[in-house]
Amino acid sequence: MKIKFFITMLFAMIWLFISTYFAIWWANDVSNYLPSFYVWWVIIGIALLPGFLMSAMFFSNIIHFKLKKHPNTCQDTSVIICAYNEEETIEKTIKCICDQEYTGNIRILVVDNKSTDTTKIKILSMIKNHYSNCTIEYVYCDKPGKSNALNCGLALVKTKHFITVDADTFLHNCAIQKIINHIENKKCSCVAGNLLVYNVKETFVTKMQNYDYLLSIAAIKRFQGSYQTTLVAQGAFSAYNTCDVKDVGGWEDCLGEDIVLTYQLLEQKKISTYEPSAVGYTTTPTTINTLYNQRKRWAIGMIEGLSSVNACKGSYYLKYFTLVNYCIIYLDLAFIFGFIPGIILAFYGYYYFVGCLTLFALLISIIMFLSFYFFQKQLNIPFKNSLVGFICFLFFFQFIQSAASLHGYFTKFTKGKEFWK
Amino acid sequence: MRIKNRYFILILILSIFITSFYLLYHLDKRFNPKPITFNIDENKPTIALTFDDGPNSSYTQNILDVLYEYNVPATFFICGKNIEGNEKLIKQMIASGHELGNHTYNHPDLTTLSNAEIINEFSLTQEKLYEANFDYTLKYVRPPYGRYDENIQNLYQEQLILWQIDSGDWENINEIDIINNVVESVKHGDIIVFHDDNNTTSKALKNIIIKLKDEGYQFTTVTNLLQLLHI
Numbered sequence: 186m187k188i189k190f191f192i193t194m195l196f197a198m199i200w201l202f203i204s205t206y207f208a209i210w211w212a213n214d215v216s217n218y219l220p221s222f223y224v225w226w227v228i229i230g231i232a233l234l235p236g237f238l239m240s241a242m243f244f245s246n247i248i249h250f251k252l253k254k255h256p257n258t259c260q261d262t263s264v265i266i267c268a269y270n271e272e273e274t275i276e277k278t279i280k281c282i283c284d285q286e287y288t289g290n291i292r293i294l295v296v297d298n299k300s301t302d303t304t305k306i307k308i309l310s311m312i313k314n315h316y317s318n319c320t321i322e323y324v325y326c327d328k329p330g331k332s333n334a335l336n337c338g339l340a341l342v343k344t345k346h347f348i349t350v351d352a353d354t355f356l357h358n359c360a361i362q363k364i365i366n367h368i369e370n371k372k373c374s375c376v377a378g379n380l381l382v383y384n385v386k387e388t389f390v391t392k393m394q395n396y397d398y399l400l401s402i403a404a405i406k407r408f409q410g411s412y413q414t415t416l417v418a419q420g421a422f423s424a425y426n427t428c429d430v431k432d433v434g435g436w437e438d439c440l441g442e443d444i445v446l447t448y449q450l451l452e453q454k455k456i457s458t459y460e461p462s463a464v465g466y467t468t469t470p471t472t473i474n475t476l477y478n479q480r481k482r483w484a485i486g487m488i489e490g491l492s493s494v495n496a497c498k499g500s501y502y503l504k505y506f507t508l509v510n511y512c513i514i515y516l517d518l519a520f521i522f523g524f525i526p527g528i529i530l531a532f533y534g535y536y537y538f539v540g541c542l543t544l545f546a547l548l549i550s551i552i553m554f555l556s557f558y559f560f561q562k563q564l565n566i567p568f569k570n571s572l573v574g575f576i577c578f579l580f581f582f583q584f585i586q587s588a589a590s591l592h593g594y595f596t597k598f599t600k601g602k603e604f605w606k
Numbered sequence: 607m608r609i610k611n612r613y614f615i616l617i618l619i620l621s622i623f624i625t626s627f628y629l630l631y632h633l634d635k636r637f638n639p640k641p642i643t644f645n646i647d648e649n650k651p652t653i654a655l656t657f658d659d660g661p662n663s664s665y666t667q668n669i670l671d672v673l674y675e676y677n678v679p680a681t682f683f684i685c686g687k688n689i690e691g692n693e694k695l696i697k698q699m700i701a702s703g704h705e706l707g708n709h710t711y712n713h714p715d716l717t718t719l720s721n722a723e724i725i726n727e728f729s730l731t732q733e734k735l736y737e738a739n740f741d742y743t744l745k746y747v748r749p750p751y752g753r754y755d756e757n758i759q760n761l762y763q764e765q766l767i768l769w770q771i772d773s774g775d776w777e778n779i780n781e782i783d784i785i786n787n788v789v790e791s792v793k794h795g796d797i798i799v800f801h802d803d804n805n806t807t808s809k810a811l812k813n814i815i816i817k818l819k820d821e822g823y824q825f826t827t828v829t830n831l832l833q834l835l836h837i
Binding site: 218478525526529530591 | 611614615618622625626629636637664
């Protein structure tokens with residue numbers, strides 16, 4: 186693992202060296218016309234740093250292209266589902282778990298977090314059904330907040346490992362088997378599942394997100410997971426070691442409770458990985474407004490995660506990936522205040538930041554995305570495609586992502602309040 | 607969309623526009639500078655600085671900056687092949703009040719060409735300038751390497767402009783030698799040739815201008831110098 190990481194960093198450094206060689210010429214040229222500090226700030230933020238980070242991820246994922254298979258385990262497990270007004274999806278979520286091709290028993294703990302709709306009725310009606318290796322329990326948590334609901338569920342878990350699934354996430358029929366195989370055989374503290382978009386065809390916003398989940402998020406998790414440092418074992422679908430989670434005191438009451446938990450586990454030098462073959466389909470925001478709010482929450486969660494632990498205590502990998510997360514803040518700023526003004530300048534005939542080279546960078550991005558796409562394809566997991574979605578993802582998604590993230594950082598730094606729902 | 611989100615996005619968009627506006631303002635000031643103002647005193651020694659082989663995307667801007675800083679007008683003998691991609695530099699030259707001259711399209715040795723080819727070399731540069739939307743007629747021509755014969759002289763007569771002092775910057779010499787080449791032999795009415803295709807020239811230029819100004823020299827374009835000398 187160390188050698189592979191070293192080779193990955195070497196490759197990324199070579200890439201950075203070559204791109205810096207060309208960037209010096211570029212920056213010197215543009216510095217003739219614009220303030221040189223700003224020019225370097227933009228070029229590092231929109232070209233050099235993203236190039237370094239992307240090339241490291243690309244190369245690492247190439248050398249880890251082969252999918253690792255783990256022997257089957259049949260140990261009993263628990264699934265915590267937190268629900269707050271989830272009447273539309275809760276039945277399907279539970280049914281997908283009950284229909285799992287899993288060799289052990291599954292105990293489903295559905296935690297109702299003060300729902301005011303018919304969620305409770307839907308859960309109780311599901312309990313009445315009989316499933317061969319599955320039991321469903323209704324748990325009521327009167328303290329609002331996802332972390333409180335999760336902790337309620339955690340208190341009832343008796344199995345060695347447990348899984349968290351969001352009430353609007355539908356698991357592929359062998360997802361639990363795959364994720365439990367992984368966590369049992371690798372002795373991890375947590376394993377993130379591979380999330381894909383369920384409602385792909387709903388709107389162009391969901392079509393865009395389909396490729397964000399399929400290509401970006403999955404690639405980042407695979408990169409981090411290759412070095413046992415997946416920074417986010419997302420609450421929507423992840424498996425955890427019960428003792429390890431209880432040792433760190435469960436979930437903190439904050440917006441990015443899953444991020445903070447993963448960081449806390451990593452700080453204790455525990456292993457956090459990713460299982461690409463354990464797939465869950467999540468319901469994603471359908472409008473720009475809801476997507477914006479979601480990404481804002483994720484950004485707040487990231488800052489909460491970063492500020493909750495001392496990454497220096499963790500492994501070298503944790504230090505590297507934490508540093509990368511800090512860089513993301515800079516990248517978002519550079520995108521908004523460097524790349525977008527660069528586009529506006531290009532409209533006026535000044536191709537200093539956005540021009541032919543941007544098209545070349547776009548081509549390289551497409552090649553990278555194709556490699557990520559083929560990796561997902563080899564999993565033989567069904568997912569939908571949409572050309573419109575891919576184009577929108579390529580050209581527009583980052584605008585929403587960066588704006589919402591900046592809003593999130595701003596909210597967090599100014600101590601503003603955000604809510605789970 | 608929640609009100610807080612709307613406000614933030616509005617502020618973000620406003621900030622992006624302010625950044626873009628500042629950058630555009632900065633660029634506009636760069637490419638559309640106020641013309642260099644100069645008054646010629648007939649009693650003072652006057653010379654003309656000329657720059658060949660440009661415009662060059664890497665070096666011409668530095669030359670223009672030095673000239674603008676010291677309020678010195680000059681004449682740029684441009685090559686037609688260098689116009690494309692450097693339109694902003696040419697725009698800046700014209701806006702600053704510098705003069706443009708014709709230095710052929712491909713920079714060939716004109717003594718080896720036929721009459722038709724020679725004419726074509728100069729007219730192509732003029733056409734290229736028009737194509738780039740510059741309503742500017744190149745009044746003077748300068749043969750590359752300063753090589754010309756009787757035939758070329760007959761073709762262009764008074765339009766043909768050479769120089770009295772060669773700065774020697776094309777010989778890869780250092781900054782000090784360029785300064786000495788110019789300062790030690792300059793006299794009233796001289797046309798001095800430089801090349802805006804290297805970094806040393808712009809460094810030397812600053813010192814040359816300072817020294818010559820100290821010696822009482824004033825600078826002008828080729829057209830004004832010839833008028834002053836009644837040629």
